[in-house]
Amino acid sequence: MSSEKNNLKNSSYTDSSYETIIGLETHVELATNTKMFCGCALSFGAEPNSKTCPVCLGMPGTLPVINKRAVEFAVKIAIALHCKINSYSIFHRKNYFYPDMPKNYQISQYDYPLGSSGYLDVNMGDYTRRIGITRVHMEEDTGKLIHTGSSGRISESDSSIVDFNRAGTPLIEIVTEPDIKSPAEAKEYLVALRTLLLYLDVSDCSMEQGSLRCDANISIKKAGSQGMGVKTEIKNLNSFRFLQRGLEYEEQRQAALIENGEKVMQQTRHYDHITDSTKALRSKEEAHDYRYFPDPDLVPVFMDDDMVEGIKSSIPELPSAKIERYKSGFGLPEADSRFLASDKNTAAYFESCAALCKKDRLKSVSNWIIGDFTALLNKASISISSAKIKPSGLCSLIDMIESGKISIRSAKSVFEEMFNSGKEPQEIVKGKDMEQISDGSVLEKIIDDVINKNPSVVEQYKSGKEKAIGFLIGQVMAATKGKANPALVNEILIKRLKLNP
Amino acid sequence: MKIISGQEVRHIAKLAELDFSEEELSKITSQLDDILEHVAIITRADTSGAEPTSHTLKISNVFREDKVRQSLAKEDALKNAPERCGDGFLVPKID
Amino acid sequence: MRLNFLPAYELKNMLQKREISSEDIASQCLKATERLQGKLNAYIYFDKEHMLSQARAADAYLKEICGSFNKKDGKYFDFTGIPVAVKDNICTKDIKTTCASKILSDYVPVYDATVIQRLKSQKYVLSGKLNMDEFAMGSSNENSAFGPVKNPWDTERVPGGSSGGPAAAVAAGLVPCSLGSDTGGSIRQPASLCGVVGLKPTYGLVSRYGLVAFASSLDQIGPITRNVTDSANLLSAICGWDEYDSTSINGGLHDYCQFLYDNIKGLKIGVPQELMSGGVDAAIKESVNGVLKLAESMGAVVEMTSLPSFEYALSVYYIIAPSEASSNLSRFDGVRYGYRNRDATSLRSMYRSTRAEGFGPEVKRRIMIGTYCLSSGYYDAYYEKAQRVRTLIINDFKKAFGKYDVLISPSSPTTAFKIGEKSDDPLSMYMSDICTIPVNLAGLPAISIPSGLSENNLPIGVQIIADTLREDLIFKTAYSLEKAINFNKLPVHLYEQ
């Protein structure tokens, strides 16, 4: 490993000397109540083998029956990815022996998948990449293996333990065309896909718990050269960061081989995030021969237009449409719109505010959400949907700022307290004596006092140094502990200075 | 004429996860060859325009509602396990 | 009075009139079984106490409802207190289900097959689990890890297969009726060789849930009985839609008794010439012709016809069935249940030795054929081509049923052959099913009823085939012909020695 890694340091891969081609295969565990082909509840972290039945244990004589909701979820995903929903789709058996597979075949789809030929547009800041979706198909998940021994690795254990709780969980496999041109694009694709899936409410998309998993195919070739490079398949790219890092490593590795006049081998490699490198899986001599054939235990699924329309109508407004609406309808900048739409809950929050606020305050709402609010949410690592600040509270706070009731500076601390306590801004302001002083007669007295105490600064101002007024404003603010309405202070000061001989 | 070679039979045995002794292997190779030779008559059938039948039934869209059913008691799930470890099925070193 | 030789429908009447008890029936069946098990080896499992306790429970129930008819449908259930024996590839909760294989020799299902649940709801009496060819692969019952079953008519001979146990047990009077399974003739061929009635229902009419799969697109559970009436009653008890089987038919008829009437006037009968050709014993053809004459004398119209694609049926079957089987049987790997080689130190060697030791030669042969036919490079030439030819066979049937109400043929090309006669020649063994296989490929219903005895006192069977879900025509024809043939013979000599 280490020698390979050192090699990479000398590699001459740069963005311009090679072209990278990446295709991704993503598996999504659906958040249905029950498994794909039996009535067992889905569970994460239940006692081993406590969520199993004769069907998902592959006991002799048992038969699969398709979960209707899983099919509906799959159609939703396919529609959201602009796929053609195939009116006829069937299930195949993919045959291979592995102990996490109860039947030693996986029920999956092969040449008649549910959806095909779609795309997902991925925003890369200064350009948008349209990534083709080859297919969206349904299948069942495997069980889990626990390898004995302290390292938890297969190679160092002398036995493994199988837990079939996960076996039979509905899975959707989403395969892209080789349209992805860089590891960064791959990462953004997965971010966009996850956002979409969360909008559709079909999966919890937890990469940590394995409900969203990603494998990649990657090849590189000299820029401008004909044909395709030899591709490797990279497994275990199960976080956004690992996906990008693993692919970057692999780009470098392949380039180093080519530079040294060696050949890239077509192989499956495993990404290890600890060493941040990929390693070839022990290449087994037997090439896989899955012996796909139509599962005789299941009958075809026919999707007619009515069924597709029915499911379509249950799909909420998706991020791309929201971004457009925020821009054209609310007049928000592109960047704000993208940020707000990038998370279903954030968008919902923003839209609740929009319903309560005047349109000319929406930019202000957006600023608060993108700025202070997000910072506090991240610090507390909670979602906006569980925040104590309600949209009405944020709107009231903005009202108070706009009407001059409180200063921006105190608003920030009010906001923080709202975030921590969930109190209404009015309540906080009252209790803390934070209300902005916008009463002219009160301010006049303080201003006169400041003018009297700083004759030299007043002189400077009068002799044409207009900037000197800043110091005087600062003095007024200090005297009011920041509560003075700055605009009003400015106005009165100028008036007073002009009056003063 | 041989339709299937000993080497192919070995490959198939691997896919099917079956061990055969050398003696068994040569016997089954010749039996498979006989059978495959016999079934080869289907190549004579004119199937132009005949779709493959994987189902004699003309039914489709058989679904189950997404309602939870009682799972097995853990002990029943593991009842027939040849070897278990805790609440899991134990398998030897994966190679 | 030997209760074990009486038809189930008569036993039911006697139970209803309280002339006998279920315990009486069970005791006599047990006595016969204890006497003949050594000779016939029909059962893999039977438990005297268990059977008697079920019978007593049925008697208590009968006593409880005495006088008052069953509230639900105004009659006694057909199988309350009646012993039924079950082929050992149908799962019975808490009772070993071995498929006659070493790999499942200690397997105890944690659930009941749907057919078992339905019989249990009638308070039937399970007499035990019956011997068979391993995983239902065979035509002679010699492929059993528990030894071959003997034909009650001649214990030197095979009972046919794969439901050899179910056919032999019923023929020998060990039990009035049984459940078998039919993938390429596994109910009809042994029924024919043992002189009893075997029905293979329309694919999807009886739930396959709990039937250990051999070839999923062909398998069907059906009754083996000594008469057509019991066959109709037993089918009525087990058929119908099942939410656990996606390939079960929603709808269909549930009381086949209503079709048991003696009238086939005007019935149009086709006789496929391909099933009356050189491969069929002369005595059998003669017997079938005799039945056809009877039918004509009763007013039926008989015509020879041709279903040319039958030529390919055996080949299609020996591609499709092993292919499906190779996949279905891959779950037997020593991980979750069943036999396991405990000496193996790695997973792959455990798989390979477990399966090599757990499966018998015929099962391994078929797994190999099927794996080959599905493997890359061969799929199109074998599996897919076979599926296309299957369509031709279905089309031939469709054409024939445009013209005829039923088709009649022999059930088996030969009478019972000697044990060992074909066991080393798989291909000639496969030929035993040439008359029955086309029916499975098309998913049709068919019945075998006894048509007589050969010169050397071996039963001959005649097969009646009808179109999809036309069990009504099957029962009407079979019932009429059964009466006319009046076979009426039992291998009672077994009890004389």
Ligand SMILES: [Mg+2]
């Ligand atoms: Mg997959």
Ligand SMILES: [Zn+2]
């Ligand atoms: Zn389950």
